[in-house]
Amino acid sequence: xxxxxxxxxxxxxxxxxxxxxxxxxxxxxxxxxxxxxxxxxxxxxxxxxxxxxxxxxxxxxxxxxxxxxxxxxxxxxxxxxxxxxxxxxxxxxxxxxxxxxxxxxxxxxxxxxxxxxxxxxxxxxxxxxxxxxxxxxxxxxxxxxxxxxxxxxxxxxxxxxxxxxxxxxxxxxxxxxxxxxxxxxxxxxxxxxxxxxxxxxxxxxxxxxxxxxxxxxxxxxxxxxxxxxxxxxxxxxxxxxxxxxxxxxxxxxxxxxxxxxxxxxxxxxxxxxxxxxxxxxxxxxxxxxx
Numbered sequence: 001x002x003x004x005x006x007x008x009x010x011x012x013x014x015x016x017x018x019x020x021x022x023x024x025x026x027x028x029x030x031x032x033x034x035x036x037x038x039x040x041x042x043x044x045x046x047x048x049x050x051x052x053x054x055x056x057x058x059x060x061x062x063x064x065x066x067x068x069x070x071x072x073x074x075x076x077x078x079x080x081x082x083x084x085x086x087x088x089x090x091x092x093x094x095x096x097x098x099x100x101x102x103x104x105x106x107x108x109x110x111x112x113x114x115x116x117x118x119x120x121x122x123x124x125x126x127x128x129x130x131x132x133x134x135x136x137x138x139x140x141x142x143x144x145x146x147x148x149x150x151x152x153x154x155x156x157x158x159x160x161x162x163x164x165x166x167x168x169x170x171x172x173x174x175x176x177x178x179x180x181x182x183x184x185x186x187x188x189x190x191x192x193x194x195x196x197x198x199x200x201x202x203x204x205x206x207x208x209x210x211x212x213x214x215x216x217x218x219x220x221x222x223x224x225x226x227x228x229x230x231x232x233x234x235x236x237x238x239x240x241x242x243x244x245x246x247x248x249x250x251x252x253x254x255x256x257x258x259x260x261x262x263x264x265x266x267x268x269x270x271x272x273x274x275x276x277x278x279x280x281x282x283x284x285x286x287x288x289x290x
Contacts, residue, residue, distance in 0.1 A: 024182030024203065025131030025169035027122040028072035036068045036264075036287040044279030048246075048270065054278050058104075059092040062155075064113055076122040080135075084113030087143065087155035109147035114156035115140045118163075130170050135186075137163040159192035163199075178207040195228035195243050211256075218250040218268070246273030252283075260289050 028034060043061035046054055066084040073079055090108035095101070118137035124130065143156015169182035181204045188197040201220030207213065224243040252266035264287065269280035 024180070024184070025122075025124075025133045025167040027076055027078040027120050027133060028070045030072045030075045032072045033290040034070040034287065035290065036285050038066050038068060038283055038285035040064045040066065040281060040283040042277060042279055042281035044277040046278045048273040048276050048278050050243075050275050052272060052274050058094050058106075060090070060277065061092075062087065062089045064088075064155075066113070075126065078120040078122075080116075080118045080120065080137075082116040084115070084143075084155070087111060087113040089147070089153045089155055091148075091153065107148040107150065107153060109144060109153045109155065111144045111147070111155045112142045114143045120167075130168055133167045135163075135165040135167070137165065139163070157194075159190055159194055161188055161190045161194075163188040165199075174206055178211050180205050190228070193229040193242070195230075196225040198223045198225060213256075214252075214254040216252040216254060216266075218248075218252070220248045220250070222246055222248075241275045244273070244275045246270045246276050254287075262287050 041061065041063040043059060044057075045059040046056050049055050064084045065086040066082060068080075068082045070078055070080045088108060088110050091106050093102045093106040094104035116137055116139055118135050120133050120135040123132040123134060139159075139161040141156050141158050141160055143154060143158075145154045145156050145158030147153045147155070163186050165184055165186035167182060167184045169180060171178070171180040173179065181202065183202045184200065186199040188199060190196055199220065199222050201218060203216065203218045205214050205216040208215070222245055224245050226243055228242050230242040248268050248270050250266060250268035252264055254262060254264040256262040263285065265282075265284045267280050267282055270276055270278065
Protein backbone atom coordinates (compact mmCIF):
# COMPACT_ATOMS: atom_id res chain seq x y z
CA UNK A 1 0.00 0.00 0.00
CA UNK A 2 1.30 3.48 -0.89
CA UNK A 3 2.43 5.92 1.77
CA UNK A 4 -0.23 8.27 0.39
CA UNK A 5 -2.87 5.83 1.64
CA UNK A 6 -1.57 5.68 5.20
CA UNK A 7 -1.17 9.21 6.53
CA UNK A 8 -4.85 10.20 6.19
CA UNK A 9 -5.66 9.31 9.79
CA UNK A 10 -3.05 11.75 11.13
CA UNK A 11 -4.98 14.90 10.37
CA UNK A 12 -8.42 13.26 10.70
CA UNK A 13 -7.70 12.05 14.22
CA UNK A 14 -6.04 15.29 15.25
CA UNK A 15 -8.86 17.50 13.99
CA UNK A 16 -11.79 15.33 15.06
CA UNK A 17 -11.10 15.43 18.81
CA UNK A 18 -10.85 19.21 18.57
CA UNK A 19 -14.34 19.52 17.15
CA UNK A 20 -15.68 17.26 19.88
CA UNK A 21 -13.92 19.23 22.63
CA UNK A 22 -15.51 22.52 21.54
CA UNK A 23 -17.81 22.52 24.59
CA UNK A 24 -20.22 19.92 23.22
CA UNK A 25 -23.70 21.44 23.25
CA UNK A 26 -22.59 24.23 25.59
CA UNK A 27 -21.31 27.55 24.17
CA UNK A 28 -18.87 29.67 26.18
CA UNK A 29 -20.48 32.46 28.26
CA UNK A 30 -20.08 35.95 26.87
CA UNK A 31 -16.51 37.32 27.17
CA UNK A 32 -15.24 34.03 28.65
CA UNK A 33 -12.50 32.04 26.95
CA UNK A 34 -10.87 28.62 27.02
CA UNK A 35 -7.33 28.21 25.65
CA UNK A 36 -5.36 24.97 25.36
CA UNK A 37 -1.78 24.30 24.29
CA UNK A 38 -1.42 20.67 23.16
CA UNK A 39 1.08 18.19 21.78
CA UNK A 40 -0.37 15.35 19.67
CA UNK A 41 1.58 12.50 18.10
CA UNK A 42 1.38 9.03 16.61
CA UNK A 43 3.78 6.55 15.01
CA UNK A 44 3.19 3.16 13.43
CA UNK A 45 4.74 0.39 11.37
CA UNK A 46 1.40 -1.11 10.29
CA UNK A 47 -1.88 0.09 8.81
CA UNK A 48 -5.41 -0.91 7.87
CA UNK A 49 -5.72 -1.53 4.12
CA UNK A 50 -8.58 -0.40 1.91
CA UNK A 51 -10.36 -3.68 2.71
CA UNK A 52 -9.84 -3.42 6.47
CA UNK A 53 -6.90 -5.83 6.86
CA UNK A 54 -3.67 -4.99 8.68
CA UNK A 55 -0.42 -4.80 6.68
CA UNK A 56 3.11 -3.69 7.64
CA UNK A 57 4.70 -0.46 6.43
CA UNK A 58 7.82 1.65 6.96
CA UNK A 59 7.46 3.42 10.29
CA UNK A 60 5.60 6.69 9.85
CA UNK A 61 5.07 9.42 12.41
CA UNK A 62 3.67 12.89 12.91
CA UNK A 63 4.03 15.29 15.83
CA UNK A 64 1.80 18.37 16.10
CA UNK A 65 1.92 21.29 18.54
CA UNK A 66 -1.26 23.36 18.51
CA UNK A 67 -3.29 26.12 20.12
CA UNK A 68 -7.02 25.55 20.57
CA UNK A 69 -9.20 28.43 21.78
CA UNK A 70 -12.87 29.21 22.38
CA UNK A 71 -14.31 32.68 23.02
CA UNK A 72 -17.86 33.63 23.98
CA UNK A 73 -18.93 36.35 21.54
CA UNK A 74 -22.37 36.31 23.16
CA UNK A 75 -23.94 33.90 25.64
CA UNK A 76 -25.10 31.79 22.69
CA UNK A 77 -22.45 32.40 20.03
CA UNK A 78 -18.91 31.03 20.46
CA UNK A 79 -15.94 31.44 18.14
CA UNK A 80 -13.34 28.65 18.00
CA UNK A 81 -9.93 28.23 16.39
CA UNK A 82 -7.61 25.24 16.15
CA UNK A 83 -4.14 26.33 14.96
CA UNK A 84 -1.37 23.68 14.63
CA UNK A 85 1.57 26.09 14.50
CA UNK A 86 4.21 23.35 14.28
CA UNK A 87 3.85 19.91 12.66
CA UNK A 88 6.59 17.40 11.87
CA UNK A 89 5.85 14.47 9.56
CA UNK A 90 8.47 11.79 9.04
CA UNK A 91 9.30 8.43 7.48
CA UNK A 92 12.01 6.22 9.00
CA UNK A 93 14.83 4.55 7.05
CA UNK A 94 14.06 1.30 5.26
CA UNK A 95 16.67 -1.14 6.58
CA UNK A 96 17.53 -4.63 5.30
CA UNK A 97 16.62 -7.27 7.88
CA UNK A 98 19.55 -9.45 6.79
CA UNK A 99 22.44 -7.01 6.23
CA UNK A 100 21.32 -3.98 8.21
CA UNK A 101 21.98 -1.83 5.14
CA UNK A 102 19.83 1.27 4.65
CA UNK A 103 17.85 0.53 1.51
CA UNK A 104 15.93 3.78 1.42
CA UNK A 105 16.75 6.85 3.50
CA UNK A 106 14.05 8.35 5.66
CA UNK A 107 12.73 11.87 5.35
CA UNK A 108 10.96 14.56 7.39
CA UNK A 109 9.30 17.94 6.97
CA UNK A 110 8.35 20.69 9.42
CA UNK A 111 5.71 23.37 9.03
CA UNK A 112 2.25 24.68 9.79
CA UNK A 113 -0.76 22.40 9.82
CA UNK A 114 -4.25 22.95 8.44
CA UNK A 115 -6.25 25.34 10.63
CA UNK A 116 -9.91 25.12 11.69
CA UNK A 117 -12.09 28.18 12.36
CA UNK A 118 -15.64 27.65 13.57
CA UNK A 119 -18.73 29.31 15.02
CA UNK A 120 -21.13 27.60 17.42
CA UNK A 121 -24.65 28.78 18.21
CA UNK A 122 -26.57 27.60 21.26
CA UNK A 123 -30.07 26.68 20.09
CA UNK A 124 -31.38 26.09 23.62
CA UNK A 125 -30.96 28.52 26.48
CA UNK A 126 -28.82 28.07 29.59
CA UNK A 127 -31.74 26.74 31.65
CA UNK A 128 -32.58 23.88 29.30
CA UNK A 129 -31.93 20.32 30.60
CA UNK A 130 -30.50 19.43 27.17
CA UNK A 131 -27.99 21.80 25.59
CA UNK A 132 -28.34 21.77 21.81
CA UNK A 133 -26.01 23.71 19.55
CA UNK A 134 -25.18 23.98 15.86
CA UNK A 135 -21.69 24.67 14.49
CA UNK A 136 -20.09 25.50 11.18
CA UNK A 137 -16.39 24.83 10.70
CA UNK A 138 -14.05 25.95 7.93
CA UNK A 139 -10.85 23.98 7.31
CA UNK A 140 -8.16 26.37 6.04
CA UNK A 141 -5.37 24.59 4.07
CA UNK A 142 -2.31 26.29 5.61
CA UNK A 143 -0.25 23.10 5.77
CA UNK A 144 2.26 21.72 3.28
CA UNK A 145 0.49 19.25 0.99
CA UNK A 146 3.51 18.23 -1.08
CA UNK A 147 6.70 17.93 0.97
CA UNK A 148 9.85 15.84 1.26
CA UNK A 149 12.29 14.57 -1.33
CA UNK A 150 9.65 12.25 -2.81
CA UNK A 151 6.85 14.77 -2.21
CA UNK A 152 4.97 12.22 -0.13
CA UNK A 153 4.97 14.00 3.23
CA UNK A 154 2.60 16.73 4.30
CA UNK A 155 1.25 18.66 7.24
CA UNK A 156 -2.05 19.48 5.49
CA UNK A 157 -4.25 18.04 2.78
CA UNK A 158 -4.44 21.05 0.44
CA UNK A 159 -8.23 21.19 0.35
CA UNK A 160 -10.74 23.66 1.80
CA UNK A 161 -13.49 21.84 3.68
CA UNK A 162 -16.67 22.98 5.42
CA UNK A 163 -18.24 21.01 8.26
CA UNK A 164 -21.71 21.42 9.77
CA UNK A 165 -22.26 19.84 13.19
CA UNK A 166 -25.13 19.39 15.64
CA UNK A 167 -24.43 18.68 19.33
CA UNK A 168 -26.77 17.68 22.15
CA UNK A 169 -25.49 17.41 25.70
CA UNK A 170 -26.78 17.07 29.24
CA UNK A 171 -25.20 17.41 32.67
CA UNK A 172 -26.43 15.37 35.61
CA UNK A 173 -25.47 13.86 38.96
CA UNK A 174 -24.21 10.30 39.15
CA UNK A 175 -24.67 9.64 42.82
CA UNK A 176 -22.48 12.22 44.50
CA UNK A 177 -20.46 12.83 41.31
CA UNK A 178 -21.00 15.35 38.55
CA UNK A 179 -21.30 13.86 35.04
CA UNK A 180 -22.25 14.74 31.48
CA UNK A 181 -22.94 13.12 28.14
CA UNK A 182 -22.82 14.66 24.68
CA UNK A 183 -23.66 13.29 21.23
CA UNK A 184 -22.82 14.85 17.88
CA UNK A 185 -23.43 14.33 14.20
CA UNK A 186 -21.63 16.22 11.43
CA UNK A 187 -21.34 16.40 7.66
CA UNK A 188 -17.94 17.33 6.21
CA UNK A 189 -18.03 18.78 2.70
CA UNK A 190 -14.59 18.26 1.12
CA UNK A 191 -13.20 19.76 -2.07
CA UNK A 192 -10.47 19.00 -4.64
CA UNK A 193 -11.98 15.63 -5.55
CA UNK A 194 -12.13 14.19 -2.02
CA UNK A 195 -15.28 12.42 -0.87
CA UNK A 196 -17.53 14.02 1.73
CA UNK A 197 -17.73 12.46 5.19
CA UNK A 198 -20.42 11.69 7.76
CA UNK A 199 -19.11 11.93 11.32
CA UNK A 200 -20.93 11.00 14.52
CA UNK A 201 -20.12 9.99 18.04
CA UNK A 202 -20.73 10.22 21.76
CA UNK A 203 -18.66 11.57 24.66
CA UNK A 204 -19.21 11.09 28.40
CA UNK A 205 -17.38 12.32 31.48
CA UNK A 206 -17.51 12.01 35.25
CA UNK A 207 -15.81 14.21 37.87
CA UNK A 208 -14.09 13.17 41.09
CA UNK A 209 -11.97 14.92 43.73
CA UNK A 210 -14.46 17.78 44.19
CA UNK A 211 -14.84 18.10 40.41
CA UNK A 212 -11.12 18.69 39.89
CA UNK A 213 -10.43 15.40 38.09
CA UNK A 214 -12.49 14.54 35.02
CA UNK A 215 -12.44 11.09 33.40
CA UNK A 216 -13.68 11.28 29.81
CA UNK A 217 -14.43 8.65 27.17
CA UNK A 218 -15.17 9.15 23.47
CA UNK A 219 -16.49 6.89 20.71
CA UNK A 220 -16.41 8.34 17.18
CA UNK A 221 -17.09 7.15 13.67
CA UNK A 222 -16.14 8.57 10.25
CA UNK A 223 -17.91 7.23 7.13
CA UNK A 224 -16.91 8.24 3.62
CA UNK A 225 -19.76 9.16 1.27
CA UNK A 226 -17.63 7.84 -1.62
CA UNK A 227 -18.78 10.69 -3.84
CA UNK A 228 -15.38 12.11 -4.78
CA UNK A 229 -13.43 11.83 -8.02
CA UNK A 230 -10.09 10.53 -6.66
CA UNK A 231 -11.14 6.93 -6.05
CA UNK A 232 -9.63 5.15 -3.06
CA UNK A 233 -6.06 6.30 -3.71
CA UNK A 234 -4.35 9.63 -3.96
CA UNK A 235 -3.70 11.04 -7.41
CA UNK A 236 -0.18 12.00 -6.37
CA UNK A 237 -1.00 15.68 -5.83
CA UNK A 238 -1.68 14.92 -2.17
CA UNK A 239 -0.46 12.23 0.20
CA UNK A 240 -3.93 11.94 1.76
CA UNK A 241 -5.97 9.07 0.47
CA UNK A 242 -9.65 9.32 -0.24
CA UNK A 243 -12.53 7.36 1.32
CA UNK A 244 -10.79 6.68 4.64
CA UNK A 245 -13.10 5.29 7.32
CA UNK A 246 -12.65 4.30 10.96
CA UNK A 247 -14.22 3.79 14.37
CA UNK A 248 -12.13 5.32 17.16
CA UNK A 249 -12.24 4.88 20.92
CA UNK A 250 -10.54 7.44 23.15
CA UNK A 251 -9.96 8.22 26.82
CA UNK A 252 -8.83 11.45 28.47
CA UNK A 253 -7.91 12.55 31.98
CA UNK A 254 -8.32 16.24 32.77
CA UNK A 255 -7.22 17.79 36.08
CA UNK A 256 -8.06 21.32 37.20
CA UNK A 257 -5.30 22.74 39.40
CA UNK A 258 -7.56 25.69 40.20
CA UNK A 259 -10.50 27.51 38.61
CA UNK A 260 -8.33 28.80 35.77
CA UNK A 261 -5.49 26.34 35.14
CA UNK A 262 -5.38 22.62 34.37
CA UNK A 263 -3.76 19.90 32.30
CA UNK A 264 -4.91 16.83 30.39
CA UNK A 265 -3.65 13.66 28.75
CA UNK A 266 -5.38 11.30 26.37
CA UNK A 267 -5.12 8.33 24.02
CA UNK A 268 -7.20 7.49 20.93
CA UNK A 269 -7.05 4.38 18.75
CA UNK A 270 -8.88 2.92 15.77
CA UNK A 271 -10.98 -0.15 16.60
CA UNK A 272 -11.32 -0.80 12.89
CA UNK A 273 -10.65 1.13 9.73
CA UNK A 274 -9.73 1.46 6.09
CA UNK A 275 -6.60 3.26 4.85
CA UNK A 276 -5.47 4.40 8.31
CA UNK A 277 -2.67 3.56 10.72
CA UNK A 278 -3.20 0.63 13.06
CA UNK A 279 -1.73 2.47 16.06
CA UNK A 280 -2.98 4.78 18.82
CA UNK A 281 -2.40 8.52 18.99
CA UNK A 282 -1.48 10.39 22.16
CA UNK A 283 -2.02 13.92 23.42
CA UNK A 284 -0.98 16.05 26.40
CA UNK A 285 -1.97 19.64 27.06
CA UNK A 286 -2.27 22.58 29.41
CA UNK A 287 -5.46 24.67 29.44
CA UNK A 288 -6.52 28.03 30.88
CA UNK A 289 -10.01 29.41 31.56
CA UNK A 290 -9.98 33.18 31.07
